[in-house]
Amino acid sequence: MAEQVGNRVLGTVKAVKGICSAGHKVGDQVELSGYSSGGLCGFLYHDIFPYVVMLQFGGGFPPDWGDPDMVELDCLDKWNTVTIELRRVKE
Numbered sequence: 792m793a794e795q796v797g798n799r800v801l802g803t804v805k806a807v808k809g810i811c812s813a814g815h816k817v818g819d820q821v822e823l824s825g826y827s828s829g830g831l832c833g834f835l836y837h838d839i840f841p842y843v844v845m846l847q848f849g850g851g852f853p854p855d856w857g858d859p860d861m862v863e864l865d866c867l868d869k870w871n872t873v874t875i876e877l878r879r880v881k882e
Contacts, residue, residue, distance in 0.1 A: 797847040799880040800824060802831065802839070805863060809871035823847075823877070835866040835873060846879040 804819040813832035821829030825844045828836040842862050845851075851859030860879040865872050 796826075797824070798849065799882065800843050800846045801878050801880050802829065802843075803876045803878070804873060805876050806874040807872070808874075809868075811871055811873050812868075813873075815873050831875075832866070832873075834868070835875065838867055839864050839875065839877060842877055846877055 800823045802821045802823050804815050804817055807815060807817055811832075813835070815832065815835070821831060823829045823831070823836075823839075823843045824847050825840070831839075842864060846860065846862075852862065853859075860881070861876060863874060863876045865874050
């Protein structure tokens, strides 16, 4: 396995509306990076990938948007939506 580059990014499932066909459940946590989907559904990982890479390599959001180290995103299935929080873990 390759050495971790950049910051760690932790994804936490915050909500599931309906039934997630990939089996994600509230409270699930995965470590993500530009190199690893952490076992997430490919559709969800595809949608959140730019944010994972941004957090991994030091980017952030403007201060007036809230926490520059965290973002909450939804998967593309609007009938069975999974909401995931991405958080940069500074070490």
